[in-house]
Amino acid sequence: MPPDVRGRDSTLLAITTATTTWSVLSASVAGIGRLSEWTGAPPLDVSALLGAPASTNDSDEARVVVLDAQGKQLPLLAAGSLSLLYTTPEQLLELPQALRHASPFIAQVALLDGVLRLFVLDPQQLLQAWQKPQSATADDVHHSSSR
Amino acid sequence: MRALVPARIGQASFLLDAEIIHEILGAESWLPIPGARAEMPGVIAWKGRAIPVVDLAAPFGFERLANGETRARTLIASVREGVVAVPVDSVREVHAFSSGDLLPCNVTNLPYTSAEAELFDRVFALVDLPQFVGEILGGTTRELHGREGMLQSAP
Numbered sequence A: 001m002p003p004d005v006r007g008r009d010s011t012l013l014a015i016t017t018a019t020t021t022w023s024v025l026s027a028s029v030a031g032i033g034r035l036s037e038w039t040g041a042p043p044l045d046v047s048a049l050l051g052a053p054a055s056t057n058d059s060d061e062a063r064v065v066v067l068d069a070q071g072k073q074l075p076l077l078a079a080g081s082l083s084l085l086y087t088t089p090e091q092l093l094e095l096p097q098a099l100r101h102a103s104p105f106i107a108q109v110a111l112l113d114g115v116l117r118l119f120v121l122d123p124q125q126l127l128q129a130w131q132k133p134q135s136a137t138a139d140d141v142h143h144s145s146s147r
Numbered sequence B: 001m002r003a004l005v006p007a008r009i010g011q012a013s014f015l016l017d018a019e020i021i022h023e024i025l026g027a028e029s030w031l032p033i034p035g036a037r038a039e040m041p042g043v044i045a046w047k048g049r050a051i052p053v054v055d056l057a058a059p060f061g062f063e064r065l066a067n068g069e070t071r072a073r074t075l076i077a078s079v080r081e082g083v084v085a086v087p088v089d090s091v092r093e094v095h096a097f098s099s100g101d102l103l104p105c106n107v108t109n110l111p112y113t114s115a116e117a118e119l120f121d122r123v124f125a126l127v128d129l130p131q132f133v134g135e136i137l138g139g140t141t142r143e144l145h146g147r148e149g150m151l152q153s154a155p
Helices: A123-146 B127-140
Strands: A009-016 A021-025 A029-034 A062-067 A072-078 A083-086 A092-094 A106-112 A117-122 B002-009 B012-017 B022-026 B042-046 B049-053 B073-079 B082-090 B095-097 B113-119 B120-129
Touching: A009 A117, A062 A123, A072 A123, A083 A106, A092 B049, A106 B042, A117 A123, A117 B042, B002 B073, B002 B082, B002 B120, B012 B113, B042 B082, B073 B127, B082 B127
Parallel strands: A021 A117, B012 B120, B049 B082
Antiparallel strands: A009 A021, A009 A083, A029 A062, A062 A072, A092 A106, A106 A117, B002 B012, B002 B095, B022 B073, B042 B049, B073 B082, B113 B120
């Protein structure tokens, strides 16, 4: 389960790219490393998930942010600048029900300096998105090998 | 008598029921939500919560709100599903109309309108915002493509 921060101050790890800014609760971050040194499964490209152009992986600044999601390690591609933001409960606003189907990965939007500026993502939804293509790949391999 | 709020987006002059309007704000920045429809492209912050932005320019066939773009006024309106924000170019003071003032649509040809009325030497279409929002959320909004040019100029 993601940490329940309702009613408490919380810290966000924010990733700012050229086209979007997304964040996760820092309490759910298990680690951060350089993409060039990452040897695990391909990380989930969050920017692409949010409709931005797919991240270019050749940047020296690209990092892998590993989330602890439901006890599983979920690697996220963070091709942008990283920063920590301290927020109060009043700054984190729930995404209206009417828009949740459009972006199920977005749990909240954050108000910074009086302006809505970034998305707070839901680790469970990200985990599902990460597992889907992997499942599909596994199925594809199974089908092709059984031909 | 029916109290209506005259507003304008682009060349479209229209009326909304005053009883559903909570507030009229200035230009409000909004956050686009990825994957959202053109009719409900994002959210604004209002009274400690995020509320959907409804872009009436989408069904009217006018230039839709681009990311980062605002309009000079923002109507905060109540519909059955909750509170929404409607950015518009301008708003005028509330006017009271008798049932005889509201005529079947003849000059205007905007969607989601039930009547039209003359005001300031122009013809305003009465827009049914609750119906529009209901259809957005129900996934039954009318086809938006090809609406350009459907508005007829007021005489």
